[in-house]
Amino acid sequence: MSRTTRATQALTRLGIAFTVHSYAYDPDAASIGLQAAEALGEDPSRVLKTLMAELDGRPVCVVLPSHREVSMKKLAAAFGGKSAAMMKPADAERLTGYHVGGISPFGQKKQVPTAIELAALDEPLVYINAGQRGLQLRLDPKDAQRALGAIAAAIVA
Structure with a gap:
């Protein structure tokens, strides 16, 4: 498994400090995020999952703790939209270039x-997918927010 991905390259270009951690990915896990947290020996609140959604028909990315679910109503409100829904997996793969x-x-x-x-953002360090199944980045969540130009909002159900 390569430890260099488009994600690691993007963070390196931005000068963001991170470490790369691999784990045994289980494609049959009921929850990929929770399985990653368990495999890494981390609390699920520190292992963040990445979801792709559509807000009023436009794509958005959502990053939240692996043991929580996103509230579509709160997500729409955070972006000033009317409605949000999860993106179909094939559409998410096509848009992001990741599986x-x-x-x-x-x-x-x-x-x-x-x-x-x-x-x-209250966690000192979090894990976020590095762009490959079984590969996580560990970094300061505030650096992640800055690198993504992300809004911070209470978006969990």
Whole structure:
């Protein structure tokens, strides 16, 4: 497994400090994010998942703790929109250039508006997918927010 991805390259270009961590990815896990947290020996609040959604028909990226679910109503409100819905997996893969289970908010083919769960910013360090199944980046969540130009909002259900 390569430890260099578009995500790591994007963060390196921005001068963001991070470390790369691999784990045994289980494609049959009920929750990919929770399986990653368990494999890394981390609390699920520090292992963030990346979801792709559509807000009023436009793509958005959502980063939140792996044990939480996004509230579509709160997500829409955070961006000043009317309605939000999860993006179909095939559409998310096409838009980001990553495979489901390995979608990173960094280095996507097309950068889209991004929201990060406000509570995640309270953690000293978090894990975010590095753009490959079984590969995570560990970094300061405030650096992640800055790198993504993400809004911080209470978006969990």
